[in-house]
Amino acid sequence: MAESSIDPALPKEVRLRDLRPTEAPVIVLGRVVTASRREITRRSDGGRRPVLSGLLSDGTATVRFTWWDPPPQEIDRGTVLRAGPVQIREWQGRPEISFTWRTRVVEASEAELPRLIPEELPARRVADLSGGDEGFRLEVRILRAEAKPVTVGEERRLVHEGLVADDTGPLAFTAWTDFHLTEGEAVRIAGGYVRAFRGRPQLVLDERSHVDRIPGVGLPPAAAFVSAPPRAIALLEAERGSDLAVVEGLVVGLLPPSGLVYRCPSCRRSVTQGLCRLHGAVEGVPDLRARIALDDGTGALTVHADRAQTERLGGRTLEECLRRLRDTPDPGRLEEELFEALFGTRLRVTGRASVDDFGLTLFPREIAPVTPGVGGRAPALRDRLAREGRP
Ligand SMILES: [Zn+2]
Incomplete structure (x- = not known):
């Protein structure tokens, strides 16, 4: 490729952030974030045509790409590609790239990607971020950070995940690189990107992201989030969930499948038959x-309690349930007993809430029964629910 691009006929290498629909020949450079292969049936003759599509990122932006007639070998995530000339179209206000029969695609090196200078990236707030965002910097407090072993193919790896927050709210993050994030510290993060994960935005940090410690003046302390007062379920639903939801309400029902x-x-x-x-x-x-x-009077949501949480709430371990089932083979009875143990109790639940096809759903980190104070309205509500609910 020629060094100088003064001649307008020569392809010009463009940063993904600066990509605009054009007829001029353009070269792009980016890392494959996701890629999946499929086949498209041609309308003309019914023939099958392979196509690879996914996301390409150079740290300044992430752009969807479509590669017509790709090579048969796998294109691994993380591969850096240089491609040109590419076709650029706009779809719903965002540029998209096509690699056509004219496009030459070669593997490039990580070092060729643009160097990120955190100071040059625009500052963003947590509440303004949504899936696909990239090329920004963020000043946040670490609310939680933990390492979790996961299996990727044959490999055992550690994924670092947790929550960050600024005064506009919390945001979940995940990182394959260990940035040694510790709870309570304030950091400036640059070069991450945002993906939509189970209906909520999630910040993804990779090896090219920058994390710098900052004094954090003006950032709320971690305790402000962790011991926050419960939020009205109706408000939480209007905000389409939260990565750090705290709600308090009465158990008004148990939805199937529950129990064993x-x-x-x-x-x-889950296995059926x-x-x-x-x-x-x-x-x-x-x-x-x-x-x-769970109902708090403003609305209702579904709390997904896992095994340990269900054992604690129902007062019976899985082993005990299985033993009982051997004596009395009636799994429906186990569910009824769980319902009886829970119905009308007041719970305070902390976790990740998101809106899906079934409404507002909460994946709890913590479920704590709340003992109603003497003269509180909870016992009256429980009586009312008992009258209206199941016999
Ligand atoms: Zn399976």
Whole structure:
């Protein structure tokens, strides 16, 4: 490729942030963030045409790309590609790239990606971020940071995840690189990107992200979030959830499947009549869960309690449930007993709330029963619910 691009006929390398629809030949450089291969049926002759599509990022922006007739070998995530000339179109206000038969695609090196200078990136606030955002800096407080081992293919790796916040709210983050983030410290983060994860934005940090410690003047202390007063469920729903939701309400129901369930040993999906939706006939592994309908008077949400939480709330371990089931083979009875133990109790639940097809759902980190004070309105509500609810 020529060094100088003074001649307008020569392709020009453009940063993804500066990409605009043009007829002029353009070269792009970026790292493959996601890529998936499929086949498209041609309308003309019904023939199949392979296409690879995904996201390309150079740290200044993330752009969707479509690669027509890609090479047969796998394109791994993280591969840096230089491609040109590419076709640029706009779709819903965002540029998109196509690699056509004229496009030459070669592997490039990580070092060729633009160097990020945190000071040059625009400052953003947590509440303004949404999926696909990139090329910004963020000043936040670390509310929580923890390392979790995960299996990627054959490999065991550590993923670092947690919560950051500024005065506009909390945001979940995930990182494959250890930035040694510790709870309570204030940091400036540059060069991360935002993806939509289970209905909520999530900040992703990679090896090219910058993290600098800052004094954090003006950032709220971590305690302001962690011991926040409960929020009205109606408000939480209007805000489409939160990464750090605190709610308090009464248990008004238990949704199926709750109680003893059987899970696929490979994917953990629940097994019905010995069949996994993905793996067919499997030997289900017993598990306990509770899908609790919680109502605070302003609205209701579903709390997904895991095994440990369900054991604590129901006062019976999985082993005890299985033993009982051997004596009295009636799984419905176990669910009824769980319902009786929970119904009308007041719970304070902290966790991640998001809106999905079933409404507002909360994945709890903590569920704590709240003992109503003498003369409080909770006992009256419980009586009312008992009259209106199940006999
Ligand atoms: Zn399965």
